[in-house]
Amino acid sequence: MTDAHGLALATRGLRKSYGSHVALDGLDLSVPTGTVYGFLGPNGAGKTTTMRLLTGLIHPDAGSIDLLGRPFGRRDRHRLYDVGALIEAPSFYPFLSGRQNLRELAANGAPVPHGRVEELLELTGLKDRAGDKVSTYSLGMKQRLGIAAALLSDPQLLLLDEPANGLDPAGIVAMRETLRHLASLGKTVFVSSHLLAEMQQMADVIGIIAAGRLVREGPMEQLLNAEGVVRIRVRSDDIAAATAALAPLAGPEAVTSSAAEPGWLSVRVAPDRAGEVNRALGTAGIWATGLETGNDLELLFLQLTGGEPVASGEGTFFGMAGSRPGSGAAA
Amino acid sequence: MSLFVSGLRKLRRRPATWVTLGLLAGLLALVVVAVGATSNRAGATGPERTAILSLVTFPAAYDEMLTFILGLGGLFAVIYGAAIAGSEWQWGTLKNAVARGQSRSRYVLLTFASVAVVIAVGLVVTFIVGVIAALVGATIAGVSTAGLSDAPTLGRLPEQFVRGWVAIVEEGALGFAIATLAGSQLAGIGAGIALYFGETFAGIFLPDIVKYLPFSVATASVNTGNSPGGGFGGRAVAALDANTALLLVVVWLVGALVVAALYTERAEISG
Numbered sequence: 001m002t003d004a005h006g007l008a009l010a011t012r013g014l015r016k017s018y019g020s021h022v023a024l025d026g027l028d029l030s031v032p033t034g035t036v037y038g039f040l041g042p043n044g045a046g047k048t049t050t051m052r053l054l055t056g057l058i059h060p061d062a063g064s065i066d067l068l069g070r071p072f073g074r075r076d077r078h079r080l081y082d083v084g085a086l087i088e089a090p091s092f093y094p095f096l097s098g099r100q101n102l103r104e105l106a107a108n109g110a111p112v113p114h115g116r117v118e119e120l121l122e123l124t125g126l127k128d129r130a131g132d133k134v135s136t137y138s139l140g141m142k143q144r145l146g147i148a149a150a151l152l153s154d155p156q157l158l159l160l161d162e163p164a165n166g167l168d169p170a171g172i173v174a175m176r177e178t179l180r181h182l183a184s185l186g187k188t189v190f191v192s193s194h195l196l197a198e199m200q201q202m203a204d205v206i207g208i209i210a211a212g213r214l215v216r217e218g219p220m221e222q223l224l225n226a227e228g229v230v231r232i233r234v235r236s237d238d239i240a241a242a243t244a245a246l247a248p249l250a251g252p253e254a255v256t257s258s259a260a261e262p263g264w265l266s267v268r269v270a271p272d273r274a275g276e277v278n279r280a281l282g283t284a285g286i287w288a289t290g291l292e293t294g295n296d297l298e299l300l301f302l303q304l305t306g307g308e309p310v311a312s313g314e315g316t317f318f319g320m321a322g323s324r325p326g327s328g329a330a331a
Numbered sequence: 332m333s334l335f336v337s338g339l340r341k342l343r344r345r346p347a348t349w350v351t352l353g354l355l356a357g358l359l360a361l362v363v364v365a366v367g368a369t370s371n372r373a374g375a376t377g378p379e380r381t382a383i384l385s386l387v388t389f390p391a392a393y394d395e396m397l398t399f400i401l402g403l404g405g406l407f408a409v410i411y412g413a414a415i416a417g418s419e420w421q422w423g424t425l426k427n428a429v430a431r432g433q434s435r436s437r438y439v440l441l442t443f444a445s446v447a448v449v450i451a452v453g454l455v456v457t458f459i460v461g462v463i464a465a466l467v468g469a470t471i472a473g474v475s476t477a478g479l480s481d482a483p484t485l486g487r488l489p490e491q492f493v494r495g496w497v498a499i500v501e502e503g504a505l506g507f508a509i510a511t512l513a514g515s516q517l518a519g520i521g522a523g524i525a526l527y528f529g530e531t532f533a534g535i536f537l538p539d540i541v542k543y544l545p546f547s548v549a550t551a552s553v554n555t556g557n558s559p560g561g562g563f564g565g566r567a568v569a570a571l572d573a574n575t576a577l578l579l580v581v582v583w584l585v586g587a588l589v590v591a592a593l594y595t596e597r598a599e600i601s602g
Contacts, residue, residue, distance in 0.1 A: 052599075052600070052601065055429070055430040056429060056430070056432075057426060057429055057430060057599070057600040057601070058599040058600065058601065059599070077429075077432045077433070077434065078432055079432070080430065080431060080432030081431075081432045083430075083432075085430040085431075087426065087430060088423075089423070091422055091423025091424055091426055091427055092422070092424065092427075093341060093345075093418075093422065093424060094422070095344060095345055095346055096341070096344055100340075100344070103337075104337045104340065104341055105427055105428070105431065107333045107334050107336070107337035108334065108337075108427070108428040108431045108432075108433035108438070109428070109431030109432040109433050110431070110432065149427065152431075153431070
């Protein structure tokens with residue numbers, strides 16, 4: 001199921017306020033069918049509010065939602081029969097076992113095929129503990145059960161809010177493979193996550209929101225190339241000359257240096273132009289002592305959401321999480 | 332139908348169900364057996380002894396047990412109803428159902444329907460436990476059990492059971508609605524208990540108003556003249572006649588469920 005533009009999920013002008021706080025301020029999302037869509041944003045950007053709106057838990061003040069090619073409003077709860085969701089923390093009856101929880105949840109909404117519960121317990125690696133009460137489960141096990149619950153009706157569209165929370169590395173890899181497999185079957189997976197490296201490996205398309213608005217959306221590869229950076233290290237004495245030499249290549253504002261990392265210049269060009277950068281320096285008689293191509297999601301995220309990457313050790317989240325572009329290296 | 336059956340399964344496995352039933356039946360059995368065991372040592376004679384032994388003397392014991400069950404059971408029903416509704420919000424299980432496309436009001440009403448069935452079963456089980464305990468107490472006290480098969484009393488029991496069930500269900504619905512509005516088990520239970528006892532105390536000062544309030548009408552609706560009626564600790568309110576009270580019980584019951592369903596239908600679910 002999809003709309004004329006091949007979108008499994010679309011929002012237009014979605015707005016939601018809680019009192020005077022505007023959580024979403026005209027959000028426009030376009031989620032192509034059959035993709036894994038990474039929905040990213042800093043804390044408080046409106047991700048969970050969006051998830052709640054998409055599942056009918058709350059209602060928008062303005063704007064529209066199209067789910068699987070059809071409008072989704074207050075009276076369209078049946079549209080959710082083709083949607084599976086894990087919103088915020090997984091929620092279960094603590095006095096029931098994992099298996100019993102899935103069976104009771106299956107009594108709601110779309111019919112669940114016989115044997116589906118056992119199949120999902122197997123898929124999520126919970127078979128051995130399926131008969132134990134959920135109150136004895138670890139966070140990771142509850143998360144696995146939450147993913148199983150989201151998959152109960154074999155949905156066309158899967159909405160997952162921070163699905164990797166509490167999962168061990170093997171669980172994260174298994175989840176990634178499962179979600180990629182679902183996308184390969186033509187299903188659409190909409191995932192919000194803070195694990196940017198994980199999203200970079202998993203998502204086909206990303207949308208980044210900040211302060212309730214979409215700040216960038218598009219295919220992962222295209223966005224990373226467009227927002228890529230080449231970092232180059234030269235002698236401190238050569239900084240000014242190197243900046244001047246690289247300006248014709250990338251534009252004067254695309255070449256920046258940081259006092260936090262003396263000798264390093266950042267050139268905002270596609271990573272595959274690293275050779276051109278090096279050649280331009282060589283032509284000017286300046287020899288690079290280090291070169292990195294950085295096009296990771298973390299840098300893009302920080303650029304777009306206003307979290308400037310700073311030198312580590314300064315005691316901020318961003319300082320700890322995104323001090324430098326990390327992928328690719330050649331010198 | 333599957334949602335209703337699922338609701339029953341959940342309640343059957345829920346510790347609160349067994350704890351509530353166990354407390355009610357256990358307390359009744361304890362009181363009745365204790366009366367039988369201590370009656371000969373209490374020093375009471377004549378009418379006083381007869382009054383004490385009414386708990387183990389059939390057919391009067393039937394009415395005494397119903398009084399106990401409907402009284403304490405009403406309070407337990409408020410707590411139980413609040414626990415069931417509050418946990419759906421607090422644990423996020425309502426969120427799961429809604430996100431799967433389930434109708435909110437249908438979910439609420441069928442969840443309460445399963446509570447009503449559990450209350451009916453609990454009423455019958457507790458009564459049977461009470462009768463067995465009364466037989467034990469009568470044997471210990473050396474009281475005849477000849478009245479056990481008293482036909483007129485047994486003939487009245489079904490009507491009293493139905494009235495009692497509706498009354499307790501109404502009280503459970505109030506707890507259910509309060510916890511729905513509160514969105515929390517503890518807040519719902521606390522508010523339910525406060526309302527229960529608050530109404531009793533208010534009856535001292537405002538009897539003409541309080542007699543129309545939910546717990547008072549529940550008490551009055553089971554007081555058909557042959558039984559003393561429910562009410563934990565006894566309600567000192569000039570009661571309505573049983574049939575008018577039953578009508579008002581139904582009104583309060585429907586009202587509580589409508590409030591719970593409408594509130595849930597319109598609520599923003601964030602848990």
